[in-house]
Amino acid sequence: xxxxxxxxxxxxxxxxxxxxxxxxxxxxxxxxxxxxxxxxxxxxxxxxxxxxxxxxxxxxxxxxxxxxxxxxxxxxxxxxxxxxxxxxxxxxxxxxxxxxxxxxxxxxxxxxxxxxxxxxxxxxxxxxxxxxxxxxxxxxxxxxxxxxxxxxxxxxxxxxxxxxxxxxxxxxxxxxxxxxxxxxxxxxxxxxx
Numbered sequence: 001x002x003x004x005x006x007x008x009x010x011x012x013x014x015x016x017x018x019x020x021x022x023x024x025x026x027x028x029x030x031x032x033x034x035x036x037x038x039x040x041x042x043x044x045x046x047x048x049x050x051x052x053x054x055x056x057x058x059x060x061x062x063x064x065x066x067x068x069x070x071x072x073x074x075x076x077x078x079x080x081x082x083x084x085x086x087x088x089x090x091x092x093x094x095x096x097x098x099x100x101x102x103x104x105x106x107x108x109x110x111x112x113x114x115x116x117x118x119x120x121x122x123x124x125x126x127x128x129x130x131x132x133x134x135x136x137x138x139x140x141x142x143x144x145x146x147x148x149x150x151x152x153x154x155x156x157x158x159x160x161x162x163x164x165x166x167x168x169x170x171x172x173x174x175x176x177x178x179x180x181x182x183x184x185x186x187x188x189x190x191x192x193x
Contacts, residue, residue, distance in 0.1 A: 003040075015051070021058065039076070057109070071102040071121060078107050081115035081133065088121050108143060110160060117152075130158045144178070144185040157185050 003022040008014055012030040021040035026032065030044050033051025038044070039058035047065040050056065054068045057076035062068070066080045069088035074080075088102045105119060108127035113119065115133045125131065129141045132148035132155075141147055146156040146164060156164050159171035159178065169178040169185070177188040 018051075045082075063115070069102065070099075071104045072107070073104070074107045075109040075111075075127070077110045079112045081113055081117065083116050084113045084131075085116075085118040086121065087118070090121060112162060128158065128160050128162075130162060142184060160187070 002018065002020045005022055006020045007025040009027050009030070011028050012026045014026065014032045015034045017034060018032055019037040021038060021042070023041040024038055026044045028046040030048045032038070036051035036054045038050070038056045039060065041058060042056055042060045044050065044062045045064040048062050050068040051070070053070045055073040056062070056068070057074050057078065059077040060074050062080045063082040065083045067086065069086060071088055072086050086105055089098045090103060092098060103121035105121045105123060107125045108129065110128040111125045113125070113131045114135065117131045117133060117135045117137065119125065119131070119137045123137055124140045125137070126141055126143035126145065128143055129145045129147070131137060131141065131152065132146070135148050135152040136150045137147065138151040144157050145154045146158045147154050157169070157178070158164055159174065159176055161171060161173045163171050163173045165171065165178060170176070178185050179188045
């Protein structure tokens with residue numbers, strides 16, 4: 001089912017059945033394959049391919065030339081930078097059919113994947129994490145972690161708004177305070193709240 005106020009550029013292909021939510025925009029040369037679910041207020045930029053059987057949560061922005069294969073599931077407000085890559089099989093061969101071996105790659109709410117980054121399938125990206133441009137993710141990324149390099153290694157922490165956190169764990173943009181509990185970063189609860 002496609003909501004009434006969805007914009008689909010005339011050059012895009014949208015196969016049936018799909019679900020596309022209110023306010024979503026699908027731009028030039030996009031291909032949405034069957035059984036893909038796209039939430040509300042999403043933007044799929046030029047040359048995006050999504051599906052089959054992909055889930056894209058509300059408010060996601062998928063920049064130009066990104067392919068989302070079966071097994072990729074984006075929670076709400078995920079940003080996929082231009083030409084970032086999601087793999088779908090761990091041991092691909094052109095002459096061996098492996099469509100029944102696609103590996104799931106869940107991406108947590110508010111995560112950012114930088115331009116030209118590669119996410120090897122089977123790795124979970126935690127909520128609000130940030131993958132630097134050109135990084136290669138070969139293992140799970142914790143919530144709020146900032147990772148960079150090949151292979152990607154954690155180099156810091158980021159707030160929900162994407163700002164790098166200093167030693168005080170205070171977001172320089174919003175003033176939100178974070179705290180470490182059991183090795184994980186959490187938004188601090190205000191006293192008396």
